Amino acid sequence: MSTSDIKTALVTGASSGIGYAVVRELVKNGFRVYACARRVDLLEQLSKEYEPHRVIPYPLDISNFEEIVLLKEYLSTHLPRQRLDILYNNAGQSCTMPAVDVTNERLNQLFQVNVIGHMNITSQLCKFLINSKGTIVFTGSLSGVSVFPFGAVYAASKAAIHQYARVLHAEMKMFDVRVINAITGGVSTDIADTKPLPENSPFYFPEGIEALENRKFMAARNFPMSAETYAEKVVKDIVSPKDPVDIYRGSLATLISWIMMFAPYWLVEWVVFKKFKLDKVEKALRKRSETTKEK
Known part of the structure; x- marks a missing residue:
């Protein structure tokens, strides 16, 4: 097979976790991969393992939009026949924090990485995908369809990506470009947010702090799928001729999605309160309120 005949993929957020595993799996399936990340030292080590x-x-x-434009210019001169077979939009940041405690700076950064960056890179590189009749993939999340306390901002960013992917699917279908939205459950990665609760938070009392800490390590306690197994499953979806739009991969992904689809919201919220110890938080808050009134 000549160099120009090898199928080509580009993966963002490729230096660790899902992105790193996806790069390996794509290479295993015969792809040449442009592995993109802010830090490339791990990727340089990985590249030495292959031809x-x-x-x-x-x-x-x-x-950084300017960097995306430079990437487009780079690919214009390096892609064989101006074709990119897979664009895997995986880069992302986590945010586990009460919604009212997320600063404007952090909010903007999260949406730049989790939403706007993916939209920009998709629009800038779409001509290469159209040329190859390729596939665009997004790493979605159960957070975007479910209710995970202290994850409102992250959930909102993923819900935005889900809807973007679904509408993009309808628009790109006429160009024979597939769009896959990988709604992701538990996967063993290092994306967990470990930032502490700010002291001025309305949740800054023992029960609130405990609930937040419990939420931070939720995924690690629920038997997450390995990144390698996840990558194997998603790449199998990519090379398949099927066109499902939404796929559910990672531990509990399918189960929780079905629950959210059919269970009444009041029941979901009741379970969430119990699961994440929010009932204890509410009880402590009401007790504090009553004590304040008595004074």
Whole structure:
């Protein structure tokens, strides 16, 4: 097979976790991969494990539009026949924090990385996908369809990506470009947010702090799927001729999605309160309120 006949993929957020595993799995399936991340030292090590030009590290901050434009220019001169077979939009940041405690700076950064960056890179590289009749993939999340306390901002970013992917699917279908929205459950990665609760938070009391800490390590306690197994399943979806739009991968992904689809919201919220110890938080708050009134 000549160099120009090898199928080509580009993966963002490729330096660790899901992105890193996806790069490996794509190479296993015969792809040349442009592996993009802000830090490329791990990717450079990975590229040395394969034959030359099989994994090509590329430094990219997806929140920086100018860098995305430069990436497009780079690919214009390096892609064989101006074709990109897979664009895997995986880069992301987590945010586990009460909604009212997320600062404007952090809110903007999260949406730049989790939403706007993916939209920009998709629009800038779409001509390469159209040329190849390729596939665009987004790493979605159960957070975008379910109710996970202290994750409102992250959930909102993923819900935005879900809807973007679904509408994009309808628009790109006429170009024979597939769009896959991978609604992701528990996967063993290092994306967990460990930032502490600010002292001025309305939740800054023992029960609130405990509930937040319990939420931070939720995924690790629920038997998450390995990143390698997840990547194997999603790449199998990519190389399949099927066109499902939404796929559910990762531990509990299908189960929770069905629950959210059919269970009444009051029941979901009741279970969430019990599961995440919000009932204890509410009880402590009401007790504090009563004590304040008595004074």
